[in-house]
Amino acid sequence: MSKPTGNGVNDKLIAIAKENNITTVWDRFMLQEPHCGFGTLGICCKICNLGPCRIDPFGEGAQVGTCGADADTISARNLARNTAGGASCHSDHGRDLALTLLELGRGKAKDYFIKDPVKLRKLAIEFGLKIDGKDDLKIAEELGERILREYGQQEGELTLIKRAPKKQIDTWKKMNVYPKGIDIEVVETMARTHVGVDNEYKHIIECAVRTSLVDGWGGSMIATDLSDILFGSPKPIRAEVNLGVLKEDEVNVLVHGHEPTLSDIIVTASQDKELIELAKTNGAKGINLAGICCTAAEILMRHGLPMAGNFLQQELAIVTGAVEAMVVDIQCIMPSLPDVAKNYHTKLISTSPKAKFKGIEHIEFHEKEALSIAKNILRQAIENYKNRSSKKVNIPKEKMTIVAGFTMENIFHNLGGTFRGTYRPLNDAIISGRIRGVAGVVGCDNPKNESSMCHIDMVKHLVKNDVLVVQTGCSAGACGQAGLLTPEAAFRYAGDGLKEICETVGIPPVLHTGSCVDNTRILTACCEMVKEGGIGNSIDELPVAGAAPEWMSEKAIAIGWYFVASGIYVVLGTPLRVLGSKNVTNYICDEIESTLGGKWAFEGDPIKAAQLMVEHIDKKRKALKLNSLMYAAA
Ligand code: NFS
Numbered sequence: 001m002s003k004p005t006g007n008g009v010n011d012k013l014i015a016i017a018k019e020n021n022i023t024t025v026w027d028r029f030m031l032q033e034p035h036c037g038f039g040t041l042g043i044c045c046k047i048c049n050l051g052p053c054r055i056d057p058f059g060e061g062a063q064v065g066t067c068g069a070d071a072d073t074i075s076a077r078n079l080a081r082n083t084a085g086g087a088s089c090h091s092d093h094g095r096d097l098a099l100t101l102l103e104l105g106r107g108k109a110k111d112y113f114i115k116d117p118v119k120l121r122k123l124a125i126e127f128g129l130k131i132d133g134k135d136d137l138k139i140a141e142e143l144g145e146r147i148l149r150e151y152g153q154q155e156g157e158l159t160l161i162k163r164a165p166k167k168q169i170d171t172w173k174k175m176n177v178y179p180k181g182i183d184i185e186v187v188e189t190m191a192r193t194h195v196g197v198d199n200e201y202k203h204i205i206e207c208a209v210r211t212s213l214v215d216g217w218g219g220s221m222i223a224t225d226l227s228d229i230l231f232g233s234p235k236p237i238r239a240e241v242n243l244g245v246l247k248e249d250e251v252n253v254l255v256h257g258h259e260p261t262l263s264d265i266i267v268t269a270s271q272d273k274e275l276i277e278l279a280k281t282n283g284a285k286g287i288n289l290a291g292i293c294c295t296a297a298e299i300l301m302r303h304g305l306p307m308a309g310n311f312l313q314q315e316l317a318i319v320t321g322a323v324e325a326m327v328v329d330i331q332c333i334m335p336s337l338p339d340v341a342k343n344y345h346t347k348l349i350s351t352s353p354k355a356k357f358k359g360i361e362h363i364e365f366h367e368k369e370a371l372s373i374a375k376n377i378l379r380q381a382i383e384n385y386k387n388r389s390s391k392k393v394n395i396p397k398e399k400m401t402i403v404a405g406f407t408m409e410n411i412f413h414n415l416g417g418t419f420r421g422t423y424r425p426l427n428d429a430i431i432s433g434r435i436r437g438v439a440g441v442v443g444c445d446n447p448k449n450e451s452s453m454c455h456i457d458m459v460k461h462l463v464k465n466d467v468l469v470v471q472t473g474c475s476a477g478a479c480g481q482a483g484l485l486t487p488e489a490a491f492r493y494a495g496d497g498l499k500e501i502c503e504t505v506g507i508p509p510v511l512h513t514g515s516c517v518d519n520t521r522i523l524t525a526c527c528e529m530v531k532e533g534g535i536g537n538s539i540d541e542l543p544v545a546g547a548a549p550e551w552m553s554e555k556a557i558a559i560g561w562y563f564v565a566s567g568i569y570v571v572l573g574t575p576l577r578v579l580g581s582k583n584v585t586n587y588i589c590d591e592i593e594s595t596l597g598g599k600w601a602f603e604g605d606p607i608k609a610a611q612l613m614v615e616h617i618d619k620k621r622k623a624l625k626l627n628s629l630m631y632a633a634a
Pocket of ligand 1: 445
C-alpha cells in the first residue's frame with residue numbers, strides 16, 4: 001500500500017486506481033523499499049564482468065572491487081556516467097531541432113516556419129555566419145549545418161559557451177574542463193570510465209564537469225534557442241495547470257514527453273476546422289489539447305495551452321478515464337503506461353523513432369509529413385471518444401491559473417518597463433535590498449518525497465525571504481498547481497521587498513521559464529546580470545542559488561552539474577549517489593568550490609534547504625558589500 005502523497009488530487013486518483021487494482025509509481029516505489037544500500041551510496045560497480053562488485057561501507061568487508069577500484073573510483077565513475085547520460089539526452093534533443101531547422105531550410109519540412117526571424121539572424125551571427133542578402137530559409141539551412149558540425153567537432157570550442165563571463169571561461173580552461181565539441185565529451189566520458197582507464201576520482205569528476213558543460217552551454221542551449229526560432233519566442237501568458245484542465249465533454253488529447261517538433265504541430269492540427277467538426281460529429285464539443293511533463297511547458301509557454309500534470313501524474317491522467325489519447329515521444333515516459341491504459345479506453349501512441357514501448361501503438365513521426373501525421377493522430381483520438389465510459393470518468397475539479405512564458409529576453413522588459421529591455425531594474429532591486437537574490441528551483445518530482453510538496457515548501461520559504469524564484473519543468477508545474485505562479489501570489493507569499501517589486505511590475509514572485517532544456521535561460525539570465533554590473537563580475541559572485549528538491553533523472557544530474565560548474569551553489573533534496581566515498585563527497589560538496597565557484601549540497605528538508613540557499617545568497621551579498629535588506633526578513 002502506498003502512503004499519502006501530500007497532494008490531494010493525486011491521493012484521490014491513487015485511491016481510484018487502487019479500487020480498480022491498478023498499480024502506480026507509488027506502489028512500485030514501495031515495493032522497491034528499502035532501496036539497495038550499495039546503490040544508494042554509489043559503491044556498487046557493474047561496469048565490467050569481473051563483478052558486479054561492491055564496497056563494504058562499514059569498512060569490514062571488501063574495500064576494493066575485483067579490479068582494485070575503490071569507493072572513490074567507483075562512485076566518481078558512476079556519477080560521471082550518469083552525467084553523460086543526462087547530457088546526451090538533452091544534447092540529442094538539441095540535435096533533433098537542428099535537423100528540423102536544416103530540413104526546413106532545405107525546403108523539406110513544409111509544415112514548419114521560422115517564427116522568430118530576428119532570433120534566427122542573431123543566432124546565425126553568433127555562430128559566425130554571414131547573413132547579408134540571404135533569406136530566412138538559406139540562413140536556416142546554413143545555421144542547421146553549422147550547429148550540427150559543432151556536435152561532431154573534435155577540436156576548437158563551443159560557440160554558445162562564449163556567452164559565459166570571462167572568469168568562468170578562464171576557470172574552465174585552467175581546470176581543463178573546457179569542452180571541444182558536444183558528442184566527443186560524452187563519448188570520452190564513457191571511454192574514460194571504462195574498466196581500467198581513468199581511476200583517479202578528481203580526474204574522473206573533471207569528465208562529469210566537462211560533459212555537463214556541453215549540456216548547459218551546448219545541447220540544451222541550442223535546444224532552447226532553436227525552439228524559440230522554430231516555434232516562437234515565448235511571452236508572458238496565462239494558462240491553467242493540474243488534472244482539472246481535462247474536459248468532460250471534449251476529446252482530451254495529452255502530449256507527453258519533450259520535443260516540441262511534434263507537440264507544436266499537434267497544436268496546429270488541433271485547430272483544424274475539419275477535425276473540430278469531426279469531434280462534434282463524434283459527440284464531443286471540441287478537442288482539448290493539454291500536456292504532461294516538459295512538453296507541456298513547451299506548448300504552455302508558446303500557446304497558453306494547459307499543463308495537465310507533472311512526471312508523477314502521467315499515470316493518474318489516464319486514471320481520470322477521460323483521456324482519448326496520450327501521445328508520447330521521448331524522455332520521462334513511464335513504461336508502465338500500457339498497464340494503466342489497458343483498464344481504460346485511452347489510446348497510447350508513441351511517435352519517436354528513438355523510443356518504442358511494449359504495448360504502445362507506434363505512429364512514427366517525421367518532419368517531412370508532420371502535419372498529416374499529427375492530423376492522423378488526432379483523428380484516432382477523436383474516433384476513440386465514443387469508447388469513453390462515463391462511469392469511469394473522474395476528472396478532479398482542481399486546476400489553477402498561472403502566468404508562464406518568461407525568458408531571458410522578456411523577463412526584464414517587464415522589470416524594466418516595456419521600453420527598456422535591461423537588467424538594470426533587477427540588479428538595482430538586488431543592490432537596494434528589495435530583492436535578496438535569485439533562486440532557480442527546478443527538476444523532477446519523485447515518490448521519495450511527498451509529491452510536489454518539497455518544491456512548494458521550498459519556494460514559499462524563498463519568496464517569503466525576498467528571493468525571486470525562477471523555475472522550469474515539473475517544479476514549475478508543482479508550484480503552479482499551488483498557486484505560486486500568479487502575480488497575486490506576491491501578496492500572499494512574498495516578503496515586503498519582493499512584493500513591492502512584483503506589485504510595481506505586475507509579475508509573479510515565481511517565474512516560469514519553460515522546460516528543462518530552458519534551464520539554460522537561467523544561465524543566460526545570470527550572464528546578463530553580470531553584464532549589467534553591480535552585483536558581481538562573474539556568475540559565482542552573484543547572490544543566486546539553485547535547487548532540485550525532488551530530482552530523479554540523469555538529466556537533473558547534468559543540469560545540477562552545469563550550474564555548479566558555472567559557479568552556482570546547488571542543493572539537492574536527496575543526495576547524489578556518492579556518499580559511499582568520503583573523498584568524492586567532500587570534493588564535490590566543498591573543495592570544488594575553490595576552483596569552480598559552485599558546489600553541491602544535499603538536504604532533504606525543503607525549508608532547511610531553502611534556508612541554506614538564503615544563507616548562501618547572504619554570504620554573496622556580504623562579499624559584494626551590498627545594502628542590507630530594505631525590509632526586515634520575514
Ligand atoms: Ni526535467 Fe525531470 Fe522530466 Fe522535465 Fe519533469 S521529470 S529533469 S522537469 S519532465 S525533464
